Amino acid sequence: MPVIPKTKPYRVGRSKTGLGLFATQPIKKGTKIIRYFGPLLDSKKAEDDAIENKYLFELDKRWTIDGSIRENVARYINHSCKPNAESDVKPRKKKIVIRAIKNIAPGDEINYDYGTDYFKAYLKPIGCKCDACEKKRAKKKAEERAERARVKAKENAKDARKAEKKANKKTDELAKETAKDKAKQRAKAKAKSTSKSSASAKSDRAAAKSRRPAAGKRVKTKSSPAKTLTSRAKAA
Secondary structure, three states: OOOOOOOOOEEEEEEOOEEEEEEOOOEOOOOEEEEEOOOEEEOOOHHHHOOOOOOEEEOOOOEEEEOOOOOOHHHHOEEOOOOOEEEEEEOOOOEEEEEEOOOEOOOOEEEEOOOHHHHHHHHOOOOOOOHHHHHHHHHHHHHHHHHHHHHHHHHHHHHHHHHHHHHHHHHHHHHHHHHHHHHHHHHHHHHHHHHHHHHHHHHHHHHHHHHOOOOOOOOOOOOOHHHHHHHHHHHO
């Protein structure tokens, strides 16, 4: 890691994607932060055109800066889809300066947009790790979780309604069966009572009939002594 003078408003530190450049002092909007430099590569030369690394910064169609050298501290600046700095490219001067486009507070990571070509070639295949994209992914995941939870809650509510409907149906069927059984019991008890009353009435009629004298028979009765005496007196 290169040694950075204390007078410089930045330091190299650990970032989400490895190493990054962080502000050590307040950096105002519009301030030139650091220069991006390195050997100039001429695309018309086969040996220069054959060089490939992720620190190549194109100035124009012919000239490119190879920023892979250790002294180029600006190479530690990471990409961001919502950056706080930008690259100020000056092809004629063959110079690139990183400038603040927002007020940057101490401790904030300095970042700029690497551009569409670099994004498609290096970042899109692995997924951008900048704060903006991380927040976007986190928001999307939260929305997906919320949607899954909503669907699950809806399904649970539907299942609960089905279970309640089934339970109510079972309760109604049980109530009907109970009412039917009670009706049968009442009918049985009534029939039994009616049968018993009929048998009792029949028994009572039979007993009454047995107590009545038979038709055409005379019933002999004993005369009382008083009546006998009177009869004898009459005879005398």
